Amino acid sequence: MSDGRALAREFLEQQRMLGGEPVILSDTASTPGSRPGSARPSATPTPLTPGVSPGKVSALPPAGLSYDPPGGDLFSNDPVPQAASLEVIARLVTSCTKCRLCDGRRHAVPGEGPGDARLVVVGEGPGRVEDDTGRPFVGPAGELLTKILAAIELPRERVFICNVVKCRPPENRLPQYDEIAACLPYLHRQVELLKPKVILAMGGTAAQTLLDTKQSLGSLRNRVHRFRGIPVIVTYHPAALLRNPNWKRPTWDDVRIARRLLD
Numbered sequence: 001m002s003d004g005r006a007l008a009r010e011f012l013e014q015q016r017m018l019g020g021e022p023v024i025l026s027d028t029a030s031t032p033g034s035r036p037g038s039a040r041p042s043a044t045p046t047p048l049t050p051g052v053s054p055g056k057v058s059a060l061p062p063a064g065l066s067y068d069p070p071g072g073d074l075f076s077n078d079p080v081p082q083a084a085s086l087e088v089i090a091r092l093v094t095s096c097t098k099c100r101l102c103d104g105r106r107h108a109v110p111g112e113g114p115g116d117a118r119l120v121v122v123g124e125g126p127g128r129v130e131d132d133t134g135r136p137f138v139g140p141a142g143e144l145l146t147k148i149l150a151a152i153e154l155p156r157e158r159v160f161i162c163n164v165v166k167c168r169p170p171e172n173r174l175p176q177y178d179e180i181a182a183c184l185p186y187l188h189r190q191v192e193l194l195k196p197k198v199i200l201a202m203g204g205t206a207a208q209t210l211l212d213t214k215q216s217l218g219s220l221r222n223r224v225h226r227f228r229g230i231p232v233i234v235t236y237h238p239a240a241l242l243r244n245p246n247w248k249r250p251t252w253d254d255v256r257i258a259r260r261l262l263d
């Protein structure tokens, strides 16, 4: 199989995983004299929706919530609002004991990605594999996230990926209100330092925390919200997509909106 054809097949497989209609590629490359209609597909992927190219949406959804929490007090003794870099934040997180989640963790998971990332992905909290490795979004949900990002032509290495809480809740339960409140200054400072162009909130906990609301994920989707003026797109968490493949299609719609805002 040629490189272009392999690329096209990989791309279409990603679209299928995200809920697109299946596209059948012929295994037989066309040759001069081959039958009409058996033309070899080009290396450029075919849009799954007529008139809509991959990574593009025709119109942005309406504006949603806007949340602008106060910045940290520069005169306090709290080192988090004054952390000068993402590395300093990571060091503070690694030694943090501000909430009970420190008791059961193997590794704190501050987040990872380049300091000039234009997209920040925020999830809920570390799971077992993340706790084992100290890295965010690894394991099956992480692999799906990597594919989602690749589908909008954004290599994972160019995205900053983190969670609302930096230590694993026992048995992967939802983080509790006081745990989120204790951990939130780290996320706020990360976003302050990164100044991303777009934030992708994956899952209800990330969306509700970033936007300071109790509205459901379903009602928050398909809006361009703002956190300190930065556009926030809300979508499903990859772990939820693994449980419910029907959500892959709406997730694909959401990430294309995020992609459009980056362009």
Ligand code: SF4
Pocket (backbone or CB within 6 Å): 093, 096, 097, 098, 099, 100, 101, 102, 108, 165, 166, 167, 179, 182, 183
């Ligand atoms: S979850 Fe956050 S606040 Fe709680 S111990 Fe870990 S880093 Fe500290």
